[in-house]
Amino acid sequence: MITMKDIVREGHDVLRQKAEEVSLPPTSEEKEMLNDMLQFIKISQDDELAEKYDLRPGVGLAAPQIGVSKRMMAVHFVDFHGKEYSYGLFNPKIVSHSVEQSYLPGGEGCLSVDRDVPGIVPRHARVTVKATTLEGEEIKVRLKGYAAIVFQHEIDHLNGVMFYDHINQDDPLTPPEGAISAEEI
Structure with missing residues (x-):
């Protein structure tokens, strides 16, 4: 079982590397x-189990973490909107995105970052x-709002990018012009 002691924290080299493609079909070890990883995320959201195993709640986890x-x-x-997303994915790739930007009004957090990083993180x-x-199925998922943000955050990890890299350092709390809150999408 994965616990918080298995999560690498910011500053670790692996979080800044571009991750390798997984050869398909994946090995039984990779599966x-x-x-x-998926079980960790599910357990981290169960208050009783999270407390028992001392887990911080998360919505996503990338292998570099x-x-x-x-x-x-x-x-x-x-x-x-109450729609559930539950996936374990190999080689996820953004194949198209909107020009329009979105953001979470409260900013983003990360299991690999043990500090609060205030700021708006612009996303597609x-x-x-x-x-x-x-399960070995090739899928194509269209995502918007919060779901799109979660997927972009995790895919960023696969490319060595941290969420705070997107924050405007000169004006961290102002959303980009024309961007809409993910809550409104």
């Missing part, structure tokens, strides 16, 4: 790791992601 430089990510969350309001699921 098991991705499944463990557990020290593995491979293009794998897991997400488990419900968006602002809509993205289309192609990936291979844990």
Whole structure:
């Protein structure tokens, strides 16, 4: 089982590397790791289990965050409209995105960052992601608002990018012109 002691923190080299593609079909070890990542996210959202195992709640986890430089990510969350997203993905890739930008009014957080980083993180309001699921199915998902933000955050990890890299250092709390809150999408 993955716990917080397995999560690498900012400053670790692996978080700044571009992760390697996973050769498909994935090995049983890679599948098991991705499944463990998904279970970690699910358990972290269960108040009782999170307390028992001393986990910070998360909605997504990328393999570099557990020290593995491979293009794998897991997400488990419900968006602002009540739709659930629960995936273990190999080689996720953004294949198209909107020009329109979006953001979370309260900023973003990260399991690999143990400090509060205030600031608006501009993201694409809509993205289309192609990936291979844990079950071996090739999928193409169209995402908007909060879901699009979560996926972009995790895919950034696969490219060595941290969420705070997107924050405007000169004016961190002002949303980009024309950007809309993810809550409104």
